[in-house]
Amino acid sequence: MGEIQIITANTAAALAAKLCRVQVVSAYPITPQTPVTEELAEMVESGALKAEYLTVESEHSALASVVAASQVGARVFTATSANGLLYMHEMLHWAAGSRAPIVMACVNRGVGAPWTILNDQQDTVSQRDTGWIQLYxxxxxxxxxxxxxxxxxxxxxxxxxxxxxxxxxxSHTSTPVDVPSQEEVDRFLPPLEDRSGIDGQTAMNINPLILSDPRPNANGVVMPGYMEFRYRLQQDILGSLDTIKAADKEFLDIFGRNWDGSTWTYRMEDAEHAMVSMGSLASECTLAADSLREEGLKVGVVGVRVYRPFPASEIVESLSGMKTVTFFEKDVSYGYQGALAMDARAAMYDCSSRPAISSYVVGLGGRDVRPDQLAKATLECTKGATKFCWLDVRS
Amino acid sequence: MATISVKQLPKTEHILPGTRSCAGCGLMLTYRHALKALDEGKTIVAVPASCMTVLHGVYPITPVKVVCINNPFAATGAAASGIVAGLNATGKTGYTVVAFAGDGGTYDIGIQALSGALERKVDFIYVCYDNEGYMNTGTQRSSASPLGAVTSTTPILAKLQHKKDMIRIVEAHDLPYIATGSPSFPFDLFDKVKFAKNVKGSRYIEVHAPCPPGWGFPNKDLVKMGKLAIEAGIHALFEIKEGRFSLTSRSLAIAKKGRKKTVADYIKGQTRFRKISPDHLAQLQDFTDKRWNELLERHFKDNP
Amino acid sequence: MSDNLSPIRTISTPAEGEAGKTGDWRSQTPKIDHGKCSQKDSCLLCWLYCPDGVISSSFPLEIDLTYCKGCGVCAEECPRKAIEMVDDK
Incomplete structure (x- = not known):
């Protein structure tokens, strides 16, 4: 049985890594991720977690070292934020191309310049094309x-x-969290199967130079080219949506709770207008929806938990038939719009009853977003023409 | 026991023939003998983007009979750290982790990850094969290129700065074993890699690897050019064991008998020095003399 | 690892001739004069210095011309001038 603890999300992430019996942790400190790395370091030093802990000199090295540790068969963990994640950019692609099953806690923070240590989601959203699965x-x-x-x-x-x-x-807000027992986690998560192939005899060259076209191996078997490997990654990340949902279902059986797979909905059963968002902002949207409901407007919320792979059909299913849909997100693709809205709008194109879609960029660099602001913005979109704008930019 | 005869070297080859390396490649000869000093099944090599990537072959075939993990250019030291940690964490014992990076991957883009690994005392060998430029991408200047060398990014004026003293940077990390080597002195190289294999902690070996196309000399002169570098004192063979400095092999002999060759002798067979000015040549000679004299002084101080 | 037809990771396995028959690169071919090189007191410097490791260490010495790239280091380093580089037609 689990135990209720009053902890931050950073502590929750560190505890989860420990419960997953990670074998190699490598990380570089950056606000607001730092407590994750500190708490894991303490667990390793105290002996509570039997793992190798690498105090590397950069985020690039943090990810490089866990990719390599993963390649020789270890279960690995790292964590970062903002510019740290951006510094990993090359290694993000490398990790996905290596098909290394790394888990990384990304504590969302606005990116420089200028410096901010406060929250938005520009950091991870801008890394959406690196071949990683992203959960919010x-x-x-x-x-x-x-x-x-x-x-x-x-x-x-x-x-x-x-x-x-x-x-x-x-990351820094303490709330009650049900921390499961080791036995429960062990039942859900089997030990990592060692697929490294390192056996003291077998020679191999991992991630070599590859041609664009297939090439035969020494036995004459034609092996894939660069494009086939990249296609396989695309197929597998698309297919992972089912794996994500299945894992969430099985989680329910063992832990008695789950997280709705790829997207979640709130008061969408009879909704005519939808608000869509990711992360804690999506939770806040539920408060705005409640207040709009009090005003007689049938508003619901769709929360996007899995951003990559993009749960297009779930989103279309949830939003099809809405009169209006309003996106709120803490990121922007500079020169166009918010990334989530762009992706969802593209997904809605083939939908028979397309709603009017508006989107807001909100809360960059920690700018406070209140439920009443979200409600007011949503209300505006339910009335008039669709819009794309930034919320609460002050003159 | 030092290797003194060809007959003492293991005859087994760990690189299958028909590789992608250039004819007369200094790296190839270096790697061939370095691998003889290692245990084929129990060696894991970490390689950044470099000539070494090319040598290791195009998917799905490799000519090299060890486990090799390729890495982005800047990541070698970190990847080696991860390999060591991963092996420990999964109970895979008895492996030697060896990073093999060029001068670009060591002196330049890889220096941060290397410094991090050395500071953390990661248990691995780092071999820098120094061919004094970005040879794999077509002979661009690196911080290991010597003064007066024409490279494709110093095409008109030639390089205006001396080579970085990487050994001093590495030594500042207080390693148990640092050595230099040359493919032209395979016994010395073999012995140093073999010795390094049995040292715990971070070990660093820097090999001066002549590059016929990059330096502009005939393929057949590979071994001669490597030897000439030693004779002129451009490169010296030594090792630093727990801080104790000793010249080795031919450099030790030269220390006793005196140098007979000059920088001018060394550079005249290399087209990369075709534009060197008399002033730069004098500077390169001074730089070489100063460095050589420091090494001599240190050798005789530590080996009275 | 997964099967060859649909591997998810790029992992090469060892074989000779990765770059093809590199003997084709040669413009000159080494020819050994076995009269000048005998097993009794051979130095094996050609074997020692061959970058590609294509010279045998057993006698009579053989050069694997399928893969010899013709760099000429062996001929240059042979103290008895027992190896000559001959122009390929």
């Missing part, structure tokens, strides 16, 4: 549970996973 959490319980689920998923599909949660809003 709405609270600390989901952070803990998602890290545990992430190992199971990553090791099944051999694709690395970012577990994303909002800096300070979740």
């Amino acid at each position: 959490c709405r609270n600390s319980q989901e952070v803990l549970d998602s890290v545990i689920q992430a190992y199971r998923i990553a090791e099944q599909v051999q694709i690395p996973i970012m577990v994303c949660y909002d800096g300070f809003i979740l």
Whole structure:
């Protein structure tokens, strides 16, 4: 049985990594991720967690070292934020191409320049094309549970996973979290199957130079080219949506709770208008929806838990038939719009009854977003023409 | 026991013939003998983007009979750290982790990850094969390129700065074993890799690897060019065991008998020095003399 | 690892001739004069210095011309001038 502890999301992430019996941790400190690395370091030094802990000199090295440790058969963990994640960019692609089942806690923070240490989701959203699975959490319980689920998923599909949660809003805020027992986690997450092939005899060259076209091996068997490997990654990350949902279902059986697979809905049963968001902001949207309901407007919320692979059909299913849909997100693709809105709008194109879609960029660099602002913005979109704008930019 | 005869070297080859390396490649000769000093099944090599990537072959075939993990250019030291940690964590014992990076991957883009690994005292061997430039991408300047060398990014003026003293940077990390080597002195190289294999902690070996196309000399002169570098004192063979410095092999003999060759002798067979000015040549000679004299002084101080 | 037809990771396995028959690269071929090199007191410097390791260490010495790239180091280093580089037609 689990135990209720009053902890931050950072502690939840660290505890989850420990419960998953990670074997190698490598990380570099950056606000607001730092407590994750500190707490894991203490667990390793005290002997509570039997793991190798690498105090590397950069995030690039943090990810490089866990990729390599994973390649020789270890279950690995790292964590970062903002510019640290950006510094990993090359290694993010490398990790996915290596098909290393890494789990990384990404504590969302705005990126420089100029410096901010406060929350938005520009960091992880801008890394969406690196071949990683991205999970966005709405609270600390989901952070803990998602890290545990992430190992199971990553090791099944051999694709690395970012577990994303909002800096300070979740990372440094203490809330009650049901921390499961080791026995429960062990039942859900089997030990990592060693697929390294390292046996003291077999020679191999891992991640070599590869041609664009297939090439025969020494036995004349034609092996794939670069494009086939990349296609396989695409197929497998698309297919991982089912694995994510299945893992969440099985989680329910053991732990008595789950996180709705890829997207979750709130008061959408009879909704005519929808608000869509990711992370803790999506939770906040539920408060705005409640207040709009009080005003007689049938508003619901769709929370996107899995951003990559993009749960297009679930989103279309949820939003099809709405009169209006309003997106709120803490990121922007500079020169266009918010990334989530762009992706969802593209997914809605083939939908027979397309709603009017608006989107807001909100809360960059920690700018406070209140439920009444979300409600007011949603209300505006239910009345008039669709819009794309930034909320609360002050003159 | 030092290797003094060809007959003492293991005859087994760990690189199958028909590789992608250039004819007369200094790295190839270095790697061939370095692998003889290691245990084929129990060696894991970490390699950044470099000539070494090319040598290791195009998917799905490799000519090299060890486990090799390729890495992004800047990541070698970190990847080696991860390999060591992963092996420990999964109970895989008895492996030697060896990073093999060029001068670009060591002196330049890889220096941070290397420094991090050395500072953390990671239990591995780091071999830098120094061919004094970005040879794999077509002879661009690196911080290991010597003064006066024409490279494809110093095409008109030639390089205006001296080579970085990487050994001093490495030594600042207080390693149990540091050595230099040359493919032209395979016994010395073999012995050093073999010795390093049995040292615990971070070990660093830097090999001066002549590159016929990059330096502009005939393929057949590979071994001669490596020897000439030693004779002129451009490169010296030594090892530093727990801080104790000793010249080795031919450099030790030269220390006793004096140098007979000059920098001018060394550079005249290399087209990369075709534009060197008399002033730069004098500077390169001074730089070489100063460095050589420091090494001599240190050798005789530690080996009275 | 997964099967060859649909591997998810790029992992090469060892075989000779990775770059093909590299003997085709040669413009000159080493020819050994076995009269000048005998097993009794051979130095094996050609074997020692061959970058590609294509010279045998057993006698009579053989050069694997399928893969010899013709660099000429062996001929250059042979103290008895027992190896000559001959122009390929």
